[in-house]
Amino acid sequence: MEKQWWQEEVIYQIYPKSFYDSNGDGIGDLRGITEKLDYLKDLGVTMLWICPIYKSPMDDNGYDISDYKAISEEFGTMEDSDRLISEAEKRKIKIIMDLVINHTSDEHEWFQTALKNPKSKYHDYYIFKDGKEPPNNWRSVFGGSVWEKVPGRDEFYFHSFGKKQPDLNWENPELREDLYKIVNWWLEKGIAGFRIDAITFIKKDLTWADREADGADNLARCTKAVRNQPGIIDFLNELNEKTFKPHNCFTVAEAAGVGYDELGNFIGDNGCFSVIFDFRYADLDIASGSEWYERIDWKISDLNKKIMESQLSMQKYGFSANFIENHDQPRATTKYLKENQNNSDAVKTLGAMYFFLKGLPFIYQGQELGMVNFERKCIEEFNDLSSIDQYYRSLQEEYSKEEALNFVNLRSRDNPRVPFPWNNEKYGGFSQNKPWLSMAEEYPKINAESQIGKSGSIYEFYKSMIGFRQKGKYRNCLIYGDIQPAESSENVIAYKRFTETEEIYCYFNFSGKNTVEQLSKGGYEQIWTTFGEAEISGDKLILKPFQSVLLKSKP
Numbered sequence: 001m002e003k004q005w006w007q008e009e010v011i012y013q014i015y016p017k018s019f020y021d022s023n024g025d026g027i028g029d030l031r032g033i034t035e036k037l038d039y040l041k042d043l044g045v046t047m048l049w050i051c052p053i054y055k056s057p058m059d060d061n062g063y064d065i066s067d068y069k070a071i072s073e074e075f076g077t078m079e080d081s082d083r084l085i086s087e088a089e090k091r092k093i094k095i096i097m098d099l100v101i102n103h104t105s106d107e108h109e110w111f112q113t114a115l116k117n118p119k120s121k122y123h124d125y126y127i128f129k130d131g132k133e134p135p136n137n138w139r140s141v142f143g144g145s146v147w148e149k150v151p152g153r154d155e156f157y158f159h160s161f162g163k164k165q166p167d168l169n170w171e172n173p174e175l176r177e178d179l180y181k182i183v184n185w186w187l188e189k190g191i192a193g194f195r196i197d198a199i200t201f202i203k204k205d206l207t208w209a210d211r212e213a214d215g216a217d218n219l220a221r222c223t224k225a226v227r228n229q230p231g232i233i234d235f236l237n238e239l240n241e242k243t244f245k246p247h248n249c250f251t252v253a254e255a256a257g258v259g260y261d262e263l264g265n266f267i268g269d270n271g272c273f274s275v276i277f278d279f280r281y282a283d284l285d286i287a288s289g290s291e292w293y294e295r296i297d298w299k300i301s302d303l304n305k306k307i308m309e310s311q312l313s314m315q316k317y318g319f320s321a322n323f324i325e326n327h328d329q330p331r332a333t334t335k336y337l338k339e340n341q342n343n344s345d346a347v348k349t350l351g352a353m354y355f356f357l358k359g360l361p362f363i364y365q366g367q368e369l370g371m372v373n374f375e376r377k378c379i380e381e382f383n384d385l386s387s388i389d390q391y392y393r394s395l396q397e398e399y400s401k402e403e404a405l406n407f408v409n410l411r412s413r414d415n416p417r418v419p420f421p422w423n424n425e426k427y428g429g430f431s432q433n434k435p436w437l438s439m440a441e442e443y444p445k446i447n448a449e450s451q452i453g454k455s456g457s458i459y460e461f462y463k464s465m466i467g468f469r470q471k472g473k474y475r476n477c478l479i480y481g482d483i484q485p486a487e488s489s490e491n492v493i494a495y496k497r498f499t500e501t502e503e504i505y506c507y508f509n510f511s512g513k514n515t516v517e518q519l520s521k522g523g524y525e526q527i528w529t530t531f532g533e534a535e536i537s538g539d540k541l542i543l544k545p546f547q548s549v550l551l552k553s554k555p
Ligand code: NOJ
Pocket: 060, 063, 100, 161, 197, 198, 254, 327, 328
């Protein structure tokens, strides 16, 4: 793969609603992000991914856009957005926006016009079907049929996600051109690119045929018919040619459903995106990636296998987008470390293990503090529409209320969406007033102020790890070097990063016990550890509980 300008970035994801509230309405905002740019600069990140800030009724917290060229009032104004971009630029921090173009809000003018006037051209901007009954039995990602009846007419519209998120009809060239204009308009404002939402959903199975039901609701999961369907690449190539490519911008796509053998179309020299997220290892605790109630008991060796498979597949074509958290995933500490979620050595090992993989590291807000899941006591405490649906579907599948609550607590998207804990004051210094979602229970203990400048804290650990990768002596190998799995004992993940001239072995001990690792040949220098020094005795490496170490092999 040819070298690209974005390969050295460290990306930090901001969920604006929960980052910092500058005006005391309990909701985070753009000015709040601008005020905290120095915090992000200090941490060492170089690019921000800002979740949707466009005008929206917020049914899905901004992933339901009603005007692509306006900012949602609770987040501020277009001037605030321009100011954020320019203030970030002063600090050499780039900004990428979330691009949601599989669907809009039902409150978008296009959809409203389509409803009011079925003869208008906007009717064909969406997917409508005539009939008295839903046209097929597909289940939407957030539950219930993908079809919603148009009030007063024998007609249904299609939505892959919530019913207030009608899908756009990408088969219509005029719609596509309108979307490209919006994409270019934002790029011309000086943003560095986009994180692209649900992009593999833009092409549907146009037979709209029923599928075999797979749940107590007698519906069939829609993903097999609406995700990564044949022909999608033509749409994606066109999008790339008309928007991203001429701007040489960075793009990271949420591209669930893409097979490893298809990656050449998506990333690398001939791909439509810079990188894509791979969810296979993020979803290793649930059966098929979407049935949250079919939980899987997994071991570190399974995680190791999945991560390495992903890395080796991505490396064939280009770079990976490495992450352990985002706004849709539970906190990584709780998910991957289970009962060790509060053990700071374990949290650091988890952070280092994914951070030194080949590719771009993404950090989700609060991950750098070691935040953990927040257990809620009843379904009424949840805000996220998909968590609420999951609870009721679990009951329908005949799980008990306790089991249903447990599933939702483990997987809920409200876990990472709690307000950012800046300090231990009331409302964690996030806002002067009651936040839109409760603070995480541990905020008096786990907050930024208690960690900044404190040696051994998780924040300081992340900061120094970022500095080591970005500015240290081994940056070339750690950023551009290839990856290969290395042998390790059962609870240790190990890999080698290498260039033609350097080799760095990376070991991460995920167990609370000492482990003994077999080194392939003698002569190693320890160049980085999560704490202390590991013991090397002949060709054996002895790792302390939850210790990680990077070894440079001596020629
Ligand atoms: C994926 C986004 O990450 C998620 O938060 C959103 O609900 C869906 N796409 C629908 O836009």
